[in-house]
Amino acid sequence: EAVTLSRLQTKREGNSVGRKITKLPLTQFYPYIRCTVCCGFFIDATTITECLHTFCKSCIVKHFFCSNRCPTCSIVVHETQPLYNIRPDRQLQDIVYKMVPFLEELEREKMCNFYKERGLAMPKPVSVSPQRPIVLKKRKDNFHRAVFTIPPELNIYLLLEFVGAENGISDFKPLERPYICVSGEATIRHVELFIRRKMELSPKCQVDLVCGDHLLDHHQSLKDIKKFVGNEALQDGLLVLHFGLVLPCQT
Incomplete structure (x- = not known):
């Protein structure tokens, strides 16, 4: 054990000596x-x-x-x-x-x-406290409503990249906002509805979403997709989803 520890110590000292601090201009x-x-x-x-x-x-x-x-x-x-x-x-x-x-x-x-x-008092610094649900006043029907704020760390930033439409699909608007920020609890179905609304798609048109090499199902949540796919589908911190417009299969 003594020999092993001495070797490790020598190796660490050698690495620290060989390291150089890289300075970059601002x-x-x-x-x-x-x-x-x-x-x-x-x-x-x-x-x-x-x-x-x-x-x-x-x-x-x-x-x-x-x-x-x-x-x-x-x-x-x-x-x-x-x-x-x-x-x-x-x-x-x-x-x-x-x-x-x-x-x-x-x-x-x-x-x-x-x-x-201007003779004004300096404002006090704002203390950041854990966010709590805001409970609204009691309504006449004795129904309590609560508004919850989603913490920023639970949000997911998406980049929606359009890969094209199948022949026969031409009546749609371009997606002007490919960058969106949504809750990680949102599902692929929510993303599809967003695309349909923004591009004004026909109900007959089908939207296929792909992350990496995986065709996504409607029930999958974005946080699960991010965990499953990992860094392969991330681009500058954005979860990249490719989508295309296809016609439904005729049986």
């Missing part, structure tokens, strides 16, 4: 940590749920005053209320603050000066 990460609207580093990073593009919160809010499209890909975020489809990206904001020295301190200083100049 400019190499600019496409991932800078806002394309103001060309500055993300402040209050906010992501559009329809296409997953991220911007500064103030930048995207101001942009939506004059347009309902994403500044990067021009997808329609929402016909009338684009602010409904944006979410704060706290993880990305934490990464930006860690990568860019003094950025967080400068932002806090600007905020303090803003409130001092």
Whole structure:
């Protein structure tokens, strides 16, 4: 055992000596940590749920005053209320603050000066607590209703890739929003209904969905598919589902 431990220790020391710390310029990460609207580093990073593009919160809010499209890909975020489809990206904001020295301190200083100049009290930091179901008031029929918020970690981001339609199928609209965020409890049937509604498909048209090499059944949930297929079907963190339009088999 002593011989074995000494060999392991020697091997570890040799590996640590041979390791080199690779330093990369910050400019190499600019496409991932800078806002394309103001060309500055993300402040209050906010992501559009329809296409997953991220911007500064103030930048995207101001942009939506004059347009309902994403500044990067021009997808329609929402016909009338684009602010409904944006979410704060706290993880990305934490990464930006860690990568860019003094950025967080400068932002806090600007905020303090803003409130001092206007004689306003500094807002207290929001404490993040575990989300609980919100119970609504009792209705006249003594029926209790509860609204539950799905934790972000239970959501799954999908990329729906259209592979084509069978001959004889031509009357359909293109899928303008291939990126969607849904609950992991959603099934393939829910995804199919989403595709049918967005593409305005005929009831006679059949939608086949494939993940990797597996033809998916209606009852399968997205979280089960993600576990079963693994990283093979993931692309930049998105679960990729290919779908095609076919005519039902005639018996």
